[in-house]
């Protein structure tokens with residue numbers, strides 16, 4: 001699927017629904033949202049943007065090491081209805097770019113905010129607009145702001161305008177959000193919010209259609225939207241890879257996606273075998289990213305990057321002092337890979353054979369305290385061969401982490417094993433009658449996440465175990481982990497029995513029924529990627 005394709009803009013709802021590949025229940029939400037928008041703001045929305053959540057079938061915590069992953073967008077999504085606020089509106093806040101943001105969910109209250117323009121007029125300034133996002137406490141509107149921030153600084157910044165462009169002010173916006181992706185569950189509600197918000201603010205400011213006239217290109221291209229959304233999501237303080245945004249933007253209802261990031265972003269369709277159903281089950285443990293990023297997600301990002309540098313050094317690869325080389329790049333360099341080459345199972349296995357001999361370098365030399373497995377900061381810096389101030393600059397200055405020991409060996413071992421499993425899974429999808437093989441790869445992935453990457457939790461271990469006992473071919477955590485959802489591969493004919501067994505055996509599900517049960521355990525089917533509806 002070409003990253004160069006434009007973002008679809010529909011002016012006709014039946015075309016839109018035809019392309020979505022979603023069920024009636026999800027279709028009704030569009031009408032409800034538009035009607036509620038009109039009720040609250042006294043006018044019809046001018047645009048509705050949509051971005052789906054995703055389930056990652058395999059390839060966990062390897063996107064930021066630039067290895068390929070295999071997710072699929074799901075029909076659960078975020079919709080944002082929006083319209084410019086006209087001067088005659090009875091609502092206050094007409095300053096440029098001010099926003100009144102409402103959410104259909106009663107738990108999320110109305111938020112009013114406005115960006116401030118940095119007035120130094122310096123065209124080379126990286127930040128032209130400021131919008132406060134509290135990274136200590138992630139609130140629903142933080143993700144709306146994250147999308148908006150990127151639109152302001154890409155499209156309303158003097159540095160990005162050519163001499164002939166008029167300096168324009170962003171319009172004041174009313175918006176209403178509705179979402180069916182459960183938050184904090186590893187189905188990437190966050191990326192769906194950021195992508196939908198980025199699209200809504202581009203659309204309402206005329207930047208989607210203007211892009212077509214100004215450059216002659218077909219609208220905004222999907223690759224650009226993934227890149228802007230990835231940058232935008234970092235504003236909330238999590239240094240994520242690009243899997244979620246790519247899945248949310250580039251998916252298509254006929255298949256899952258193999259998304260690769262090296263040497264550039266690419267998404268290839270992977271047809272799932274007939275008779276295979278992927279069932280998502282929520283452990284109901286909520287992983288609070290704002291609280292745990294320093295000790296978990298961001299720490300893993302740093303551990304895998306530092307492991308890459310140490311391995312590069314030990315393999316005698318020249319990567320320069322300042323580059324944050326990734327494990328994927330180390331594989332490419334050590335295998336003498338040609339520019340732009342895509343890696344397959346055989347070439348990755350070959351490269352890993354050589355690297356595996358060096359992996360022990362990542363282990364601590366003297367481990368006398370069992371509880372503190374891993375190298376200390378001092379040991380780690382020593383292994384990179386960098387001066388401490390350079391190390392700080394390259395690996396710590398841009399991210400907040402909290403740790404005394406770093407498990408470099410385990411993290412690198414997980415990343416390499418998982419990267420290989422993704423390619424094996426992709427290839428096995430092409431073979432007939434291969435559900436057991438796919439299931440086995442999923443089980444191995446979960447085991448590696450749990451023991452080497454330490455991103456599981458007792459409930460996820462229990463739920464995946466119960467899923468296997470209930471007849472799944474395989475089961476694993478999906479998304480960042482430490483709570484959230486599992487994904488299990490089940491034969492189509494067994495879906496109802498499977499769900500019933502899980503309901504009976506996973507204690508938090510005991511009292512759930514009907515819609516409440518369907519909220520926490522459900523079969524997924526691939527859905528189409530992000531789009532915009534222009535209300536005419």
Ligand code: NG1
Nearest residue numbers: 060061186188240241242243479480
């Ligand atoms: P979740 O937490 O499921 O949205 C996160 C990252 C992904 C990827 C996975 C682990 C964000 C937005 N996304 O996903 O890029 O690294 O963890 O595979 O943080």
Ligand code: MG
Nearest residue numbers: 188189190191
């Ligand atoms: Mg997320």
